[in-house]
Amino acid sequence: MTWIQRLCNRRRIETDLAEEIRGHLEERVDELVARGVPLQDAVHQARREFGNVMLIEEQARQVWKRRWIEDLLSDGRFALRQLRKAPGFAAAGALTLALGIGANTAVFSVVNAVMLRPLPFPEPQRLVSMWPRSETGPAGPYDVSYPNFFDFRDENKVFEHLVSYRSSPISLTGSGEPVQLRGEIVSWDLFPLLNMQPILGRAFQPQDEDPGVRAVIIAHTLWKTRLGGDSGIIGRTINLDREPYRVVGVAPPGFNFPVGGEQVQVWTTLATDARSATVQPVTRQRGARMLSIMGRLRDGISIQQAQAPMDRIAASLAERYPQHRRYPGVFLQPALDDVAGLARGPLLFLLGAVGLVLLLACANLATLLLSRTTEREREFALRLAIGAARSRIVRQVMTEALALALIGGLAGVATAAVLVDVAVPLVGTTIPRIQQTTIDGRVLVFAMALTLVTSVLFSVAPAARLLHDRLNDPLKESAYANVHGPGRLGSTLVVVQIAVGLMLLSGAALLMSGFVHLTHRDPGFQPERLLTFSIGMPGSEYSRARQLAFYDQLLERLGHLPGARSAALAMPLPLTGSSMTVAFNIQQRPSPPHERPVSNMAIVSPGFFQTAGIAMIHGRDFGDTDDADGAPVVIVNRAFAERFFPGENAIGKRIEPGATSDERGTRMREIVGLVENARQSPLGSRADAIYYFPYRQLPWCCPSVIVRAAGFPASLEPSVRSVVSSIDRQLPLFDVRTGDEILSVGVTPVTFLTALMVGFAAIGLLLTSSGLYGVLSYSVVKRTREIGIRIALGASRPAVLSMVVRQSAILVGAGLVIGIAGSIAARRFIGGLLFGIDGGTLLLLPTAVAVMLATAWLATYLPARRAASIDPMFALRSE
Amino acid sequence: MAPHTDIKRGSAELMVLAAIEERARHGYEIAKLIDDRSGGVLRFHIASLYPMLYRMERRGWLDGKWIEKAGQRRRRYYRLTPEGRKVLARQRSTWRELLGALQRVAGLEPGR
Numbered sequence: 006m007t008w009i010q011r012l013c014n015r016r017r018i019e020t021d022l023a024e025e026i027r028g029h030l031e032e033r034v035d036e037l038v039a040r041g042v043p044l045q046d047a048v049h050q051a052r053r054e055f056g057n058v059m060l061i062e063e064q065a066r067q068v069w070k071r072r073w074i075e076d077l078l079s080d081g082r083f084a085l086r087q088l089r090k091a092p093g094f095a096a097a098g099a100l101t102l103a104l105g106i107g108a109n110t111a112v113f114s115v116v117n118a119v120m121l122r123p124l125p126f127p128e129p130q131r132l133v134s135m136w137p138r139s140e141t142g143p144a145g146p147y148d149v150s151y152p153n154f155f156d157f158r159d160e161n162k163v164f165e166h167l168v169s170y171r172s173s174p175i176s177l178t179g180s181g182e183p184v185q186l187r188g189e190i191v192s193w194d195l196f197p198l199l200n201m202q203p204i205l206g207r208a209f210q211p212q213d214e215d216p217g218v219r220a221v222i223i224a225h226t227l228w229k230t231r232l233g234g235d236s237g238i239i240g241r242t243i244n245l246d247r248e249p250y251r252v253v254g255v256a257p258p259g260f261n262f263p264v265g266g267e268q269v270q271v272w273t274t275l276a277t278d279a280r281s282a283t284v285q286p287v288t289r290q291r292g293a294r295m296l297s298i299m300g301r302l303r304d305g306i307s308i309q310q311a312q313a314p315m316d317r318i319a320a321s322l323a324e325r326y327p328q329h330r331r332y333p334g335v336f337l338q339p340a341l342d343d344v345a346g347l348a349r350g351p352l353l354f355l356l357g358a359v360g361l362v363l364l365l366a367c368a369n370l371a372t373l374l375l376s377r378t379t380e381r382e383r384e385f386a387l388r389l390a391i392g393a394a395r396s397r398i399v400r401q402v403m404t405e406a407l408a409l410a411l412i413g414g415l416a417g418v419a420t421a422a423v424l425v426d427v428a429v430p431l432v433g434t435t436i437p438r439i440q441q442t443t444i445d446g447r448v449l450v451f452a453m454a455l456t457l458v459t460s461v462l463f464s465v466a467p468a469a470r471l472l473h474d475r476l477n478d479p480l481k482e483s484a485y486a487n488v489h490g491p492g493r494l495g496s497t498l499v500v501v502q503i504a505v506g507l508m509l510l511s512g513a514a515l516l517m518s519g520f521v522h523l524t525h526r527d528p529g530f531q532p533e534r535l536l537t538f539s540i541g542m543p544g545s546e547y548s549r550a551r552q553l554a555f556y557d558q559l560l561e562r563l564g565h566l567p568g569a570r571s572a573a574l575a576m577p578l579p580l581t582g583s584s585m586t587v588a589f590n591i592q593q594r595p596s597p598p599h600e601r602p603v604s605n606m607a608i609v610s611p612g613f614f615q616t617a618g619i620a621m622i623h624g625r626d627f628g629d630t631d632d633a634d635g636a637p638v639v640i641v642n643r644a645f646a647e648r649f650f651p652g653e654n655a656i657g658k659r660i661e662p663g664a665t666s667d668e669r670g671t672r673m674r675e676i677v678g679l680v681e682n683a684r685q686s687p688l689g690s691r692a693d694a695i696y697y698f699p700y701r702q703l704p705w706c707c708p709s710v711i712v713r714a715a716g717f718p719a720s721l722e723p724s725v726r727s728v729v730s731s732i733d734r735q736l737p738l739f740d741v742r743t744g745d746e747i748l749s750v751g752v753t754p755v756t757f758l759t760a761l762m763v764g765f766a767a768i769g770l771l772l773t774s775s776g777l778y779g780v781l782s783y784s785v786v787k788r789t790r791e792i793g794i795r796i797a798l799g800a801s802r803p804a805v806l807s808m809v810v811r812q813s814a815i816l817v818g819a820g821l822v823i824g825i826a827g828s829i830a831a832r833r834f835i836g837g838l839l840f841g842i843d844g845g846t847l848l849l850l851p852t853a854v855a856v857m858l859a860t861a862w863l864a865t866y867l868p869a870r871r872a873a874s875i876d877p878m879f880a881l882r883s884e
Numbered sequence: 885m886a887p888h889t890d891i892k893r894g895s896a897e898l899m900v901l902a903a904i905e906e907r908a909r910h911g912y913e914i915a916k917l918i919d920d921r922s923g924g925v926l927r928f929h930i931a932s933l934y935p936m937l938y939r940m941e942r943r944g945w946l947d948g949k950w951i952e953k954a955g956q957r958r959r960r961y962y963r964l965t966p967e968g969r970k971v972l973a974r975q976r977s978t979w980r981e982l983l984g985a986l987q988r989v990a991g992l993e994p995g996r
Contacts, residue, residue, distance in 0.1 A: 022934055025911050025960055032912040390978035394943065 030055055076397070080404040087405055088412075094377060095409065098370055102413020102459065104768055105366030107420025110444070110452045112359045112761075114425055116352050117451075118442040120345045124264055127200040128301075132340035133308055135167075135298040137319065137332035144332060146343070147171065149296040151278065151288040153322055157298070158192070160318050163311040164300035166198040170263060171296050175271060176541030178735045179244040180231055185541040185739035186270040188245070190277050195262065196222075196254075198301050203254030206239040209274050213253070216279035216286075221245060222254040224261075227270040245271065246543035247735065263297070265344040265437025292329050292663070299340055308337050330588070331599045348436040351758050358512055361505050362765050363459065365772040368502045370409075370463040372776050375495050376783045378402060378467040385471065399468045406464030407457075414456030418444065421452070428761075435753045466494045496816055499780050503820025503857065504827055506773030510853040511828040513759075513766035518849055520759040523752050529642075529683030529692075530579055531618030532744030536718040537578055539709045540729060541737040553704055555732060560610065560710075562728045568721055569712050573613035574700050576708035579683045580751050585664075589696070591649065592659040592673055604645055605685050605695040606664060608703050614640075614680055616713045624656045624678035632701035633667070640678035645694035655679055662696065666703050686751075709740070718743045770856070774864040781813055782868035792872050793880025802873040809869035817861045821854060828853070896936060897945075898979060901964065901972040904946060908963035911937060937962060945971050 030051050037047035088095040123129040135157075137144045149157075154169045161167060168191060175188035196208035203222055213220045221243070223232065232238055242249040250273065261268050279288045287293045302311060316334045323333045345352070378385075385398050422444050429442050542552065556574060563572035577585060588601040611627040614620075622643065631638055639660065646655035661673045682692040700708060714721050726738055742750075749756075785792070792805055828850055903914045903921075915933055941948050945968035952958045964972070 018938060021960065022938070024958070025934055028910075028957055028959060029912045029915075031957065387978070387982075390975055 026055075076400070077404070080401055081408065083401065084405040084408040088408060091377070094373060095412075098373060098409045099412045099416055101366045101369055101772065102410060102456075103416035103420050105363040106414050106417025106452060106455050106459065107424065108359050108765065108768065109363050109455055110417055110421035110448060111424040111428070112352075112355050113451050114421060114444055114448045115429070115436075115439060115442050116356055117445070117447055119265075119348055119352060119436060119438045120341075121447070122438070122441070122445075124341055124344070125259070129341065130339065131165075131302045131304075132198075133164075133300050133302055133311070133337050134340045134343040135300060135315065136336040136338075137294075138334040138336040139330075139332050143336035146297045148294045148332075149298055150291050150294045150329075151275065151296065152291040153294075154192070154296055154298060156322055157315070157318055161315060163303055163306050163314050165303050166194045167298060167300040168192045168195050168198045169275065169296040169298055170195070172263075172266075172269070173277075174539075174541060174739070175245045175273075176247070176543060176735075176737045177231070177243065177245060177271075178247055178737075183541070183735050183737035184231075185539075185737040186227070186245075187267055188271045188273060189262065189269045190275055191262075191272055193274050195272060198299065199262065200301070201257065201260065204257045205236060206252065206254035208254060209272075213274045214276050214279070216276055218274070218276045219245075219248060219250040220253045220274060220276075221250040222256055222272045223252055224256050224268060224270045225258040226268065228255045245273070246541070247546050248543070263344075264340075265346075267434055291326055294330075308339070312337055328598050344437050346437060348439075348754070351754065352436075355758065355761060358509060358762060358765050361509050362768055362772075363455070364462075365502055365505050365509075365769050365776075367459055367462040368498045368505070369772045369776045369779075370406075371466040372495055372498045372502075372779055374402070374406060374463060374467045375470065375498070376779070378470060379787075395472065399471050402468050402471060403460070403464045406467075407460040410456045410460035410463075413459075414452055417456070418449065418452050421448075428757075432757050433750070433753055435750070436757075466498060470494055495780050495783075499777055499816045500820040500823065502773045502776045503817055503861065504824035506769045507821060507824030507853060507857050508827045508831060509762075509766045509769035510856055511824075511850050512831065513762045514849040514853045515832065516755075516759040516762045520752070520755050523755055524748075528580055528748060529619060529681055530744075532580075532748045534714045534716070534718050535617070535744030536712045536714055536721050536725065536741070537709055537744065537747065538722075538725065538738050538741040540707060541739060542707045544706055547706070549704055552706060553701065556610070556700070556708070558732055559729065560612075562732075563710070563712055563725065566712075566721065566724050566728065568715050568724070570715055571612055571616045572710060572712045573616040574608075574610035574708035575613055575617070575711055576608045576700075576705065577685070578709045578711065578747065579617065579685060580747050587662050587664045589660045589662040592661065601663075602649060604649070605693045606662065606698065607685070607695055608698045608700050608705060608708060610700045610708070613697075613711070616711055617683065618713075619683045620681040622679045622681060623654075624676070626678060627697075627699040629701075631699035635702070637672040637674040637702060638677045638699060639674045640680055640697040641676050642680050642682050642692075642695045642697075644682045644692040645696055646679055648694045660696070662698075664698065664703060666705060711744075770860055773857070774860045777813065777816065777861055778864035778868065780816075781809060781865060782871065784812070785809060785868045785872045788872070789875055789880045792875050793877040796875060796880075797877035805875075806869045806873040809872045810865055813861065813865035813869070817858070817865075821857065824857070825850065825854065895979075896932070897940060898972070898975045900933075900936065900940065901945065901968060901975065904962050904964050905969075905972060908949075908961040910959040910961050912959075914962070940968070944968070 033051040033054065034044070034047045037050055038044055042050065124132060126132065134146070135149075136146055137148050137153075149169070151169070154167075158167045158169075170189055170191045173188050173190050175186050177184050177186050191209075193209040193211050193214050196202065202208065204225070205228075206222070209220060209222065212218065223238075223243075228234060228238060232243070238252050238255065240251065240253075242251050244250075250271075256272070262272070263269075275288060279286050287295065302308070312335075315337065319335050320333045323331045342349075388398060389395060425442050425444065429439060432439050434440065542555070547555065560572050560574070563569055585606050586603050587606045588598070588603045590596065590601050609627070611629060611631070614626055624640070627638070627640065639662070641655055649655075649660075650658055655676050656679060658676050659673050660676065661671055663671055665671050676696075680697075683695070685693040685695055712718070712721060712725065722741055725741075729736055729738055796802070796805065899918050900914060903909060903917045909917065911934060914937075937946070937948065940946050941962070944965055947963045947965050948960050949963070950958055951961050
């Protein structure tokens with residue numbers, strides 16, 4: 006009878022019950038009357054014997070109603086008593102679960118912080134980020150120009166606010182040491198977009214976008230620390246890039262935009278971009294794509310509804326300005342999804358991997374519980390025989406599992422808290438919002454759900470066994486325990502463990518090989534003994550000529566520093582992850598603007614290749630004559646030459662890059678040198694194609710400086726600082742890093758991922774081997790008597806040994822076959838998730854298999870040896 | 885639930901099953917039979933008899949049917965099902981074993 010039927014039947018049962026009790030009473034009365042008792046007395050006596058009918062009926066009903074609560078409580082008490090009686094089992098189980106649930110909770114808390122937690126603004130679900138979209142797909146952020154942004158902003162009717170933003174370091178002078186601040190240049194309605202208000206002063210207003218206005222909103226921390234926390238700050242001016250900016254507001258504490266990056270300290274409007282040192286301010290260059298866009302949808306409009314109108318605007322822009330790169334559509338996504346960015350794939354991968362660890366833990370526990378159930382069969386059989394319902398015993402087993410899971414879950418949350426505390430600070434800020442990882446309500450609910458699911462998962466096998474096996478037999482069987490080995494369920498569980506364990510191992514091997522590949526491959530330059538730094542140079546005070554003179558003087562002095570070998574300029578620095586890509590036209594194969602090839606570019610000074618340690622293959626380095634008056638030239642790297650001039654000599658070829666810095670516009674440039682590949686991005690498997698401009702022919706502001714030291718590079722920092730301040734005391738130095746630091750920071754996410762995955766695989770291996778060991782040694786214990794008889798009858802010890810090994814080999818073999826298939830399938834699936842790490846070589850899987858085999862052998866050998874060393878006399882007498 | 889509760893309930897179930905082994909009986913008859921057979925030592929608490937009957941019915945051990953005979957009130961008769969018969973046999977053997985063990989261990993010689 007199902008629960009539903011029973012519920013429907015309850016009323017019928019109650020009326021039946023009442024009628025039966027009434028009948029019972031009448032029967033008694035009749036009997037007493039027949040014996041000669043007067044009717045009145047008979048009724049009284051029957052009532053007396055029976056007790057209060059109402060009360061009994063009520064009690065009878067209570068039997069149905071309240072029993073499950075009482076049963077649950079007594080089950081719980083009994084479960085705890087059982088666990089106390091088997092402390093070894095309880096400890097092993099709780100520890101396994103603590104590891105499994107702890108690791109899962111920790112990873113989930115990171116996923117929660119990075120991907121799930123809503124943006125910290127009112128109605129965050131209406132915030133949408135917008136990228137341009139070409140025929141081949143979304144172009145990525147930072148790819149909208151000001152004129153296009155203005156058109157999107159004015160022409161759309163689906164967004165309440167549409168805001169542009171781009172980051173721009175800004176120097177703060179005049180209040181103590183000069184410092185470089187993280188600044189963000191935004192359109193005026195950033196605060197209305199986010200539905201936030203400054204805690205002091207006001208938000209920007211439309212007229213703050215007018216060229217010539219210099220308004221700034223400062224971060225709470227900057228206000229409190231550097232600017233003294235004075236509430237009279239509003240209306241005062243501070244010097245940013247040596248220009249006076251009026252402070253119009255102070256952001257609330259904790260406020261940051263863009264979300265997920267480092268703390269921004271000042272926000273200013275695009276008026277800053279509207280007056281530019283170059284010929285035409287970037288706010289009027291439709292080709293200067295540098296903006297990210299976020300919008301707040303109008304109330305009642307969904308992303309899907311916004312798509313078509315925005316696409317129409319994009320298409321019309323592409324139509325109106327055909328000389329620029331074509332983006333005939335836009336890509337809209339919830340702003341929250343944009344925050345996680347590239348970290349999304351790896352995090353999902355981790356969540357999957359750690360889920361496998363939990364699966365392993367469950368399989369392990371199920372095995373443990375299964376052997377315990379077998380041991381307790383006599384207890385269960387007895388209880389069943391004397392009237393316990395089978396379902397009650399199953400529930401008992403499941404309650405025990407739940408009790409164990411709760412203990413493990415609590416320990417797991419504690420483990421997760423420790424893991425988060427220890428591991429997250431190591432990651433730094435390379436993964437957005439990861440530093441905000443906490444064990445919050447959502448994480449606790451997750452852990453709780455995990456605990457419940459886990460308890461069901463690992464108690465299903467034993468419970469199924471209780472339901473299907475003939476439990477009554479063991480009572481009669483006396484001590485002749487079953488001789489069927491670990492049983493089908495136990496074997497299945499071991500096979501599953503080996504398969505899952507192998508998948509974890511091969512995943513870890515994949516990441517490790519990726520990691521080794523990343524860290525040991527040739528970055529194309531020699532990072533050791535390099536010191537790099539940037540200088541916050543205000544464009545307002547540094548005209549082109551002054552900037553050139555400054556760098557000349559700087560390089561000259563740095564080159565003569567004791568302990569320095571040479572110095573040069575580069576923009577951007579290799580491996581920092583920042584890159585500039587610009588399209589170019591090839592003289593021998595000209596093409597229309599939107600079909601031109603695109604490549605990374607960099608601007609370097611003469612001597613850069615030698616200072617960085619990048620080998621020159623052919624041609625020449627830049628020299629002092631490669632300046633504004635000299636013939637336009639570029640140097641390309643090997644990847645560039647192979648990609649754009651395959652099978653040809655690139656030297657002497659001419660290209661026309663779209664990058665320009667003066668009124669002469671773009672120019673055809675001759676390739677004069679070919680250098681080895683130096684990597685521009687820290688991740689990814691392919692070498693980036695790069696072409697290099699001489700700094701003097703493209704003096705964009707502001708290149709970083711690299712110094713090659715004779716000894717320990719970090720020790721050069723004080724003298725470098727004094728050189729810079731001897732030229733201009735107000736210039737802040739920032740991003741001072743050694744080459745090795747740049748190298749390691751770039752691979753931090755991969756290091757993090759690899760370390761975690763190796764940890765998971767190690768736990769997985771431990772669980773798998775202990776599962777196999779447990780099943781085999783349990784079966785040896787159960788077969789002690791049988792093995793004893795075999796040996797007594799003349800079986801050789803090697804034969805006994807091989808009997809156990811054979812049993813193990815079947816399980817391991819089956820597990821490996823499934824695991825290999827799973828690994829191959831999983832590899833296809835995860836390839837794209839992992840920062841472009843390659844699928845790795847075919848050698849990885851055999852390595853993982855070998856490790857698994859070695860572990861399995863260890864887990865088999867010990868029980869097998871014990872079996873072989875059984876003393877037949879002892880074994881027979883022990884019964 | 886702790887085993888001693890199981891034993892109490894188990895013994896009651898055994899008695900009820902045994903009481904209807906030969907033929908179907910109604911609740912009053914069952915209670916009376918147990919009372920009589922045990923010489924009044926084992927007396928059923930009525931409040932637990934009927935819920936127990938229902939429970940055993942639900943497990944498919946016995947079958948309850950309302951029967952009206954001429955000149956009698958409507959009564960619910962309980963009949964042993966084949967499954968109930970098996971359970972009875974099993975429980976008998978278990979109890980025999982248990983009692984045997986008790987006799988050996990606690991010195992409960994029959995008739996003492």
